[in-house]
Amino acid sequence: QPLTPDRIRAATGRVDGEFIRQNAATGRDWPSYGLNHAENRFSPLRAITTENVSQLGLVWSYDLGSKRGVQATPVVVDGVMYVTASWSVVHALNARTGEKLWTFDPQVPREYGEKGCCDVVNRGVAVHRGKVYVASYDGRLFALDAATGQKVWEKDTVIDRARPYTISGAVRVFKNKVVIGNGGAEYGVRGYLTAYDAETGEQAWRWFSVPGDPAKPPEDESMARAMKTWDPAGRWWEAGGGGTMWDTMTYDAELDLMYVGTGNGSPWNRNLRSPAGGDNLYLHSIVALKPDTGEYVWHYQHAPGETWDYTAVQPMILADLTIEGQPRKVILHAPKNGFFYVIDRTDGRFISARAHTEVNWATGYDNEGRPIENPAARDPQKTFEAIPTAYGARNWHPMSFNPQTGLVYMPVHGVPLSLTPDQAWRHNANRPGAFQSGTGWNLGYLLNVEAPKAQPFGGLVAWDPVKQQAAWSQDLGGPWNGGTLTTAGNLVFQGTADARFVAYDARDGRKLWEVPVGSGVVAAPATYEIDGQQYVSIAVGWGGVYGIVQRASERVSPGRVYTFRIGGQAAMPTAVMAERRPLVSGIAYSKADVEAGTGLYVSHCAGCHGVPGVNSGGNVPNLGYSRQETIEALPHLVLSGAFADQGMPRFDQRLDEARLLKIRAFILATVDSVRPR
Numbered sequence: 109q110p111l112t113p114d115r116i117r118a119a120t121g122r123v124d125g126e127f128i129r130q131n132a133a134t135g136r137d138w139p140s141y142g143l144n145h146a147e148n149r150f151s152p153l154r155a156i157t158t159e160n161v162s163q164l165g166l167v168w169s170y171d172l173g174s175k176r177g178v179q180a181t182p183v184v185v186d187g188v189m190y191v192t193a194s195w196s197v198v199h200a201l202n203a204r205t206g207e208k209l210w211t212f213d214p215q216v217p218r219e220y221g222e223k224g225c226c227d228v229v230n231r232g233v234a235v236h237r238g239k240v241y242v243a244s245y246d247g248r249l250f251a252l253d254a255a256t257g258q259k260v261w262e263k264d265t266v267i268d269r270a271r272p273y274t275i276s277g278a279v280r281v282f283k284n285k286v287v288i289g290n291g292g293a294e295y296g297v298r299g300y301l302t303a304y305d306a307e308t309g310e311q312a313w314r315w316f317s318v319p320g321d322p323a324k325p326p327e328d329e330s331m332a333r334a335m336k337t338w339d340p341a342g343r344w345w346e347a348g349g350g351g352t353m354w355d356t357m358t359y360d361a362e363l364d365l366m367y368v369g370t371g372n373g374s375p376w377n378r379n380l381r382s383p384a385g386g387d388n389l390y391l392h393s394i395v396a397l398k399p400d401t402g403e404y405v406w407h408y409q410h411a412p413g414e415t416w417d418y419t420a421v422q423p424m425i426l427a428d429l430t431i432e433g434q435p436r437k438v439i440l441h442a443p444k445n446g447f448f449y450v451i452d453r454t455d456g457r458f459i460s461a462r463a464h465t466e467v468n469w470a471t472g473y474d475n476e477g478r479p480i481e482n483p484a485a486r487d488p489q490k491t492f493e494a495i496p497t498a499y500g501a502r503n504w505h506p507m508s509f510n511p512q513t514g515l516v517y518m519p520v521h522g523v524p525l526s527l528t529p530d531q532a533w534r535h536n537a538n539r540p541g542a543f544q545s546g547t548g549w550n551l552g553y554l555l556n557v558e559a560p561k562a563q564p565f566g567g568l569v570a571w572d573p574v575k576q577q578a579a580w581s582q583d584l585g586g587p588w589n590g591g592t593l594t595t596a597g598n599l600v601f602q603g604t605a606d607a608r609f610v611a612y613d614a615r616d617g618r619k620l621w622e623v624p625v626g627s628g629v630v631a632a633p634a635t636y637e638i639d640g641q642q643y644v645s646i647a648v649g650w651g652g653v654y655g656i657v658q659r660a661s662e663r664v665s666p667g668r669v670y671t672f673r674i675g676g677q678a679a680m681p682t683a684v685m686a687e688r689r690p691l692v693s694g695i696a697y698s699k700a701d702v703e704a705g706t707g708l709y710v711s712h713c714a715g716c717h718g719v720p721g722v723n724s725g726g727n728v729p730n731l732g733y734s735r736q737e738t739i740e741a742l743p744h745l746v747l748s749g750a751f752a753d754q755g756m757p758r759f760d761q762r763l764d765e766a767r768l769l770k771i772r773a774f775i776l777a778t779v780d781s782v783r784p785r
């Protein structure tokens with residue numbers, strides 16, 4: 109039958125919490141970001157197996173017209189796919205054919221690009237009772253007609269437009285309420301979560317994750333309690349405090365609890381934010397809330413007094429496990445900080461934590477679930493090369509849990525970084541040398557003043573959460589590989605940073621199939637059934653915080669969705685290869701300008717353009733490989749906002765020609781220092 113608006117309305121009209129619970133048994137649709145509210149990304153579909161996966165072929169591909177990161181897991185209902193691309197653009201597709209049904213562009217003003225730390229990305233939509241929900245990068249929440257893409261309602265989720273709040277996360281709907289958090293803790297915001305009535309958009313509740321100005325009454329009891337764990341001498345409320353909830357949320361209907369992971373502190377450095385110390389609740393915690401009211405129920409804080417940009421927002425999974433002979437309802441969680449946690453989701457009790465990779469900020473956990481810290485990790489004076497770093501031992505890239513194998517499949521990585529306490533930090537001061545302080549960052553650390561000693565790495569790890577040890581792993585050569593999907597056919601699917609889409613045997617990690625996909629992959633795949641056939645889809649598009657500055661593949665095709673099934677016969681589109689230019693040369697500069705230029709580059713350019721000639725350039729170009737004409741015209745291009753349509757700010761209010769010549773001197777000197785002789 110054709111996908112008429114009536115048919116789409118009827119099919120999506122049936123999607124609600126109960127539908128999603130029932131779909132967990134069949135896996136026919138992929139009706140929410142993590143497949144179900146446990147977000148285990150385990151599909152019961154078993155038509156594609158370890159035996160026949162080698163016959164997977166392309167059915168269709170669709171160009172998302174997107175040049176920045178694509179992080180969405182496609183949501184699929186009755187043969188209609190909803191997927192988002194960079195700048196929060198929604199595409200509705202016929203999942204049988206890849207034909208476009210409609211697109212919705214929230215028209216995020218491109219100057220908003222500089223207000224987000226980590227690429228202009230979006231992780232996806234929610235579908236509920238005939239509507240599609242998406243949150244835009246600039247903090248608005250939209251309800252769209254699922255059949256036409258027409259806007260039904262729009263809400264501004266941002267409480268203070270003077271602050272750089274962004275949204276990258278996928279919307280969730282729990283109990284007829286649309287729930288969304290935000291990002292901004294590298295800049296200086298106070299994190300909160302808001303729930304809206306799915307039908308009307310009316311605000312239902314809001315929960316803050318950190319306390320506000322102590323001169324004002326706390327919003328609720330949870331804030332009154334949290335207030336006591338911060339030192340007012342740090343005036344944290346001026347920098348916002350942080351705790352942004354920019355990714356994970358799950359829901360247990362039986363317990364009637366929703367769970368959310370909270371982020372890092374603003375500024376990062378606790379010695380500046382809360383000088384006397386303190387746990388700084390509820391940074392870096394899993395918090396259980398009542399979905400009807402947003403009322404706090406319990407929390408578990410993995411990293412009390414967080415100070416390394418560690419965050420608990422990385423995807424959690426709800427699972428039922430037998431641990432020491434006892435059936436337990438647990439949360440499985442591997443946040444940035446390198447440990448794998450098993451938490452009791454009925455009451456937040458700590459069950460276990462084990463490092464799954466090299467970790468140096470803590471040696472382990474005590475029985476109460478507090479980390480045993482390395483004192484050097486928060487030395488107020490000395491540089492510390494935290495391992496893992498702010499990039500995490502893993503990040504938002506979703507993991508999956510297969511109850512048949514009992515294993516969690518998680519992308520893991522390391523990107524070296526050193527942190528030097530920045531005693532001169534003041535909120536919102538633009539200071540040369542303070543990373544991206546010219547675009548509003550507030551870290552309270554200087555980055556990589558001392559060269560880090562660690563090496564980058566990346567892989568896929570199959571982790572046994574009961575034994576707390578790895579069952580198998582795959583070395584992927586470098587960081588920032590895609591999220592995973594696992595199936596009842598005993599498969600694990602994952603896209604890679606070096607532009608492949610791969611299937612493994614979930615039991616032993618044997619590679620069974622792979623195909624080149626024209627771009628590095630960061631998002632996670634989805635699988636679903638149409639007319640009795642199992643399909644697998646992946647949205648590709650290199651990006652995210654690491655993918656802005658560095659790439660692992662010379663394939664740089666625009667964002668695309670690929671859909672496969674057994675016996676698919678379509679031809680793979682030709683990959684676009686990066687133009688490989690030599691290091692820039694032939695421009696004179698003054699050596700005397702290099703030192704000042706270094707500080708200015710770090711405070712205005714490094715976050716997006718990386719280190720000239722050292723990083724390869726990701727979805728934003730590395731200036732070390734620019735054309736000579738571009739570098740010659742640099743002052744004019746930067747001051748006039750020549751790339752404003754691509755999200756690059758206009759710098760004429762913050763920089764001038766003289767400073768740009770210094771920045772240029774730094775670029776050219778750095779290139780000269782790495783140029784092979």
Ligand SMILES: O=C(O)c1cc(C(=O)O)c2c(n1)C(=O)C(=O)c1cc(C(=O)O)[nH]c1-2
Binds near residue numbers: 290352504652
């Ligand atoms: O503190 C925050 O509010 C915040 C927000 C985001 C975001 O919204 O994407 C990221 C981070 N932090 C972050 O620390 C981080 O490593 C990160 C990576 C990415 C990405 O999309 O690749 N986003 C974010």
Ligand SMILES: [Ca+2]
Binds near residue numbers: 419
């Ligand atoms: Ca952060």
